[in-house]
Amino acid sequence: MTEAIQRKLNDSAAARWTALVLIALAMFFAYMFVDVMSPLQSLIESERGWDSGVFGTYAASEYILNVCGFLILAGIILDKCGIRFTGILSTSLMVIGASIKYIGVSDWFQATAMCSWLDSWWTTLPGSAKMASFGFMVFGCGCEMAGITVSKAIAKWFKGKEMALAMGLEMAIARLGVFAVFSVSPKIATQFDNSVVAPIAFCTVLLIIGLINFIVFSVMDAKLDKQLGEANSDEPTEEFKVSDLGRIFSSKMFWIVALLCVLYYSAIFPFQRYATNYLEVTLHIEKEAAADLFRWFPILAMILTPVLGSFLDHKGKGATMLMLGSLIMIACHLSFAFLLPIYPNEWFALLIIVILGVSFSLVPAALWPSVPKIIDPVILGSAYSLIFWIQNIGLCFVPLIIGMTLKATGGYLVPMLIFASLGVLALILSFALKAFDKKKGFGLEEPNIKE
Numbered sequence: 001m002t003e004a005i006q007r008k009l010n011d012s013a014a015a016r017w018t019a020l021v022l023i024a025l026a027m028f029f030a031y032m033f034v035d036v037m038s039p040l041q042s043l044i045e046s047e048r049g050w051d052s053g054v055f056g057t058y059a060a061s062e063y064i065l066n067v068c069g070f071l072i073l074a075g076i077i078l079d080k081c082g083i084r085f086t087g088i089l090s091t092s093l094m095v096i097g098a099s100i101k102y103i104g105v106s107d108w109f110q111a112t113a114m115c116s117w118l119d120s121w122w123t124t125l126p127g128s129a130k131m132a133s134f135g136f137m138v139f140g141c142g143c144e145m146a147g148i149t150v151s152k153a154i155a156k157w158f159k160g161k162e163m164a165l166a167m168g169l170e171m172a173i174a175r176l177g178v179f180a181v182f183s184v185s186p187k188i189a190t191q192f193d194n195s196v197v198a199p200i201a202f203c204t205v206l207l208i209i210g211l212i213n214f215i216v217f218s219v220m221d222a223k224l225d226k227q228l229g230e231a232n233s234d235e236p237t238e239e240f241k242v243s244d245l246g247r248i249f250s251s252k253m254f255w256i257v258a259l260l261c262v263l264y265y266s267a268i269f270p271f272q273r274y275a276t277n278y279l280e281v282t283l284h285i286e287k288e289a290a291a292d293l294f295r296w297f298p299i300l301a302m303i304l305t306p307v308l309g310s311f312l313d314h315k316g317k318g319a320t321m322l323m324l325g326s327l328i329m330i331a332c333h334l335s336f337a338f339l340l341p342i343y344p345n346e347w348f349a350l351l352i353i354v355i356l357g358v359s360f361s362l363v364p365a366a367l368w369p370s371v372p373k374i375i376d377p378v379i380l381g382s383a384y385s386l387i388f389w390i391q392n393i394g395l396c397f398v399p400l401i402i403g404m405t406l407k408a409t410g411g412y413l414v415p416m417l418i419f420a421s422l423g424v425l426a427l428i429l430s431f432a433l434k435a436f437d438k439k440k441g442f443g444l445e446e447p448n449i450k451e
């Protein structure tokens with residue numbers, strides 16, 4: 001009888017995996033929208049006159065408001081107002097931002113007085129690009145806010161269960177979104193008379209479905225909360241206060257994780273942006289062949305991340321996985337710097353890319369599920385948001401540094417050494433993390449599921 005009363009919605013495997021599918025699909029659509037224009041660079045140049053400089057400004061706009069502090073606010077909103085409110089707010093922001101971007105590139109907008117006015121100042125950036133960048137900024141706020149909300153939601157629904165597997169699957173579905181949009185976006189554009197508007201419209205509709213998903217998830221989450229209250233669970237009842245943020249900043253463990261995160265991801269996502277060109281010039285191959293080689297990188301990460309997440313759930317070894325992932329990344333970037341230019345072979349390049357994919361599974365699979373082990377659930381949303389914020393600063397500036405270095409040195413040796421150095425610093429931090437965990441007993445090496 002007691003057992004029947006205490007059985008909660010997330011004790012049902014079907015219910016918690018349904019919840020995961022709902023929120024992971026929202027992120028799948030979000031990651032699709034992020035890259036919807038990436039394969040259409042030449043089309044938008046001929047249709048709307050965006051050169052590569054304009055395209056770069058548009059791409060950077062996604063992170064600007066987040067770096068300026070929106071992500072900190074997002075974390076406070078999440079901890080103060082909860083998963084449901086923040087989830088619906090963030091998915092709505094994504095829909096609003098996407099709609100602004102759709103209007104910005106639409107044929108209709110180009111003939112309006114507003115577009116002429118936008119054209120009249122900062123003339124190197126066309127009115128369509130200004131409007132689209134503004135939309136992308138709003139979308140970026142929603143997307144990163146949704147990212148931290150989803151992490152907190154998974155930590156809540158899968159606590160003491162398959163948490164790392166669930167986080168790994170969510171990331172795998174997001175990686176599939178990148179692969180999917182690179183496949184469908186050019187096809188949709190071709191189907192609709194070579195229009196960049198059609199793929200954006202398609203992905204905006206998908207974001208509306210993502211918003212509906214989050215509303216359905218919220219109904220389930222409200223039910224779970226009611227049960228948690230009734231079951232007199234061990235969930236914290238104390239209220240989040242903004243002053244609690246000091247607790248995060250004074251946590252040594254938080255700083256190690258946040259710095260490890262920014263160093264590692266700054267050597268991955270910015271590298272991803274330059275990888276096709278690096279392979280082109282190093283292997284002397286066409287852009288399409290280089291992109292074909294590199295596309296295996298997210299695919300392998302997609303397959304391996306949930307597998308490693310499951311390993312973490314049952315066997316633990318999170319800190320060791322972070323060390324191994326950083327070590328592999330250093331070896332790969334050093335191989336890109338020194339070995340591939342000496343042996344410019346496509347199979348050799350593929351081997352390094354595949355090994356780097358293993359690293360890109362090990363670190364995300366271990367990093368994100370480690371945060372709930374070191375941070376109080378009451379301030380978990382703020383902790384995730386501050387980690388994302390520090391990470392976004394790196395993601396915003398490292399591509400600029402790499403671009404400047406490329407221009408100054410005319411080759412990829414120094415950029416690859418910069419990426420490898422970031423890996424070395426991440427490795428040092430992963431050693432510190434393991435040592436500190438051993439001393440303080442956060443349980444980073446312990447499995448999530450006690451069998």
Ligand SMILES: C[C@H](N)C(=O)N[C@@H](CCCCN)C(=O)O
Pocket residue numbers: 144147148150151170171174364368388391
């Ligand atoms: C770019 C973004 N801030 C990020 O860090 N994404 C991570 C996944 C974080 C977990 C989201 N629930 C990634 O590896 O893509």
